[in-house]
Amino acid sequence: MKTYWWKILAIVLLAYTIIAGLLIDVPRLPILNETIRALFFHVTMWFGMLLMLIVAVYYGILHLRSGDLVHDDMSVEFTNTAILFGVVGISTGMIWAKFTWGDYWTNDPKLNASAIGLLMYFAYLVLRNSLTDVYQRARISAVYSIFAFAAFIPLIFILPRLTDSLHPGNGGNPGFNAYDMDSNLRTVFYPAIIGWTLLGTWISTIRVRYRRLERKLEDKLINQ
């Protein structure tokens, strides 16, 4: 329990996000109306997912450089949490879409890109499970996770910008653009990103510790 201040910060920020996110005054934009509050619970998921994937790639690179399993633990658990955020993001988005666009799934570039991204990372999990040797598994999955991330970036940043999206702020839809993003929304939006990301980090670190304990126990059983 060396540093736990950020866990308290996470709780405070998330409590603030939930309370303020549901209670503050929001600008009344056409189509969106009250559903603009999804900004705090849906949009933030993608930010959290992306940040955690960056952390996972960083530890993947560290693993390839050192060959140390400690980095592999971090890499895989941050990817797992990123997948969780992605699934939550896609389901909250679908619920939101049902009420604003009238359908759970539309042929929107951003929806398709995020679904493909999830497929990519589900494939990562299957790849991990199909390798039995621990060191080989760590190395090969690190290679794939960096490769997949390199393919994921153009998918979510470039392709949606080439075609119009139904998302607020794209293709003339009212949205969270710089000029109409109310400063009220910002006061919750940025803390929400930090809060959700910290929560993700918290989940990941707990799972990393569990993983390390498990390995220690296994070693003990084998070596007794």
Added chain:
Amino acid sequence: MWKEIVLLVRKEAVLEWRQKYAINGILLYVISAVFITYLSMGAGKGNLGVPVWNALYWIIILFSSVNAVAKSFVQEHQGRQLYYYMIASPEAIILSKTIYNTLLTLVLALLGYLVFGVVFGNPVADQPLFLLNLFLGALGFSASLTMVSAIASKTSNNGTLMAILSFPVLIPILLMAIQVSKNAIDGLDREINVEKIVTLLAINAIVAVSSYILFPYLWRS
């Protein structure tokens, strides 16, 4: 380095030529796939809409190139791989395999185009653009598939893994290629495609560079 790559590409081609069943098999695969779509669509010349023509063509190319490239690392057995490991640099190996697979995919795509044109009719208005796009698509496909097949070859069930690992990675390339090829078929103004072709090139570059950097780590294990 370049000499090494040229030698390795030649080695791949000679090896392929010696065991002709692999290349003949994949060529036959393309032809049968086209024929199956022809029969299941029940369409004669010209009554297939442009979007359908385009989508079917690219799906066939996608599946046949996945099958063609899948064998690039499993075809030779462990002992010989160890030999290459000792005499060649990993960078030369991945580049030579990528170049060879690009040629192979291009041959497949052209053959598919020919057969497709014969049975379904050829609606393409802007041939040079269509062919350029075909080349860029083949390049992107082979760059990512070569890397994925190297990853999949390390596992036991590499058929399934090859598909699930490569499809999501290929989708951005496929999407761009399909859009450009649609415009080429319709013979639209080339100006519209510049942005898309540049994007396709950029994606290819990202995939190729990352596989070039990452492959040595894979090769070592």
